[in-house]
Amino acid sequence: MSEPDQPRFTRPFLKWAGNKYRVLKHILPELPAGDCLVEPFAGSCAVFLNTDYPHYLISDTNPDLIRLFKILQREGDSFINYAEKLFTSQNNNEQRFYQLRHQFNTTTNRRKKAALFIYLNRHCYNGLCRYNKSHQFNVPFGRYKRPYFPAREMQHFHIKAQQAEFVCQDFRQTVSQAENGSVIYADPPYVPLNATAHFTSYSSNDFDLGEQEALARTAEQAAQRGIAVLISNHDTRFTRDIYHRARLTHFKVRRFISCNGQQRNEAAELLALFGPGQESVGFG
């Protein structure tokens, strides 16, 4: 069964595992008002695109993602037109896909690499983003009939990006850069629901349970500086434990969580708000 459409929200231009597009209606009302929204786990930027803060600090450890955001921010239409040239029927077959994937992994041309990242995102299996130990993108061909080129979504991103600074770095560094008056929305890779739920990895470094605990401690420290931090995660005993000092809300969501990406299950999600109880920005 498909989810009801959400016409009032802006769609990210990238497919991204764990993206929050479908649960924005639960997250946005929990975000306090502020001068700047800091997003240390950017992914496809669903929250950035659907909020209205004066400024944004957006970061992620994936260098391909941040490079792409910076180029699209700077160039807009000229980059969109350039990237669109890769979306042809001649490029939508297995042989061409692996040639272009090889070009992505070997090119030193930043603009070409950024365009190829969009091509791979729309032509690879389930839009996954996965690398081997040498940071080579290794997701296989996706066999889509006619992959969609997200021109309109990229244009929205380009406009919105004029309010943002994009940085490739670890969440600790980004949180430490948050200034008074900022609000942090942290959406780390999900804690696994069980040992076999590790269906994907976001970069060559795994975000393990130690990292999840470190994020919770970092959030507490930011809250002690007067900065509110909202964290998203699965609702499990582990997350309830590490976020026990936060104000918790929870909701259910239908999403793809099986290994083959075909089955949908209902997963419980948790939102943990650390810090001063501030007025909601009222997007709900």
Ligand SMILES: C[S@@+](CC[C@H](N)C(=O)[O-])C[C@H]1O[C@@H](n2cnc3c(N)ncnc32)[C@H](O)[C@@H]1O
């Ligand atoms: C669940 S996704 C974020 C999804 C995003 N909220 C959206 O709506 O698309 C988690 C992101 O965390 C990034 N990440 C993993 N480890 C990180 C780290 N140590 N510091 C910062 N970002 C990290 C991954 O590259 C991935 O893009």
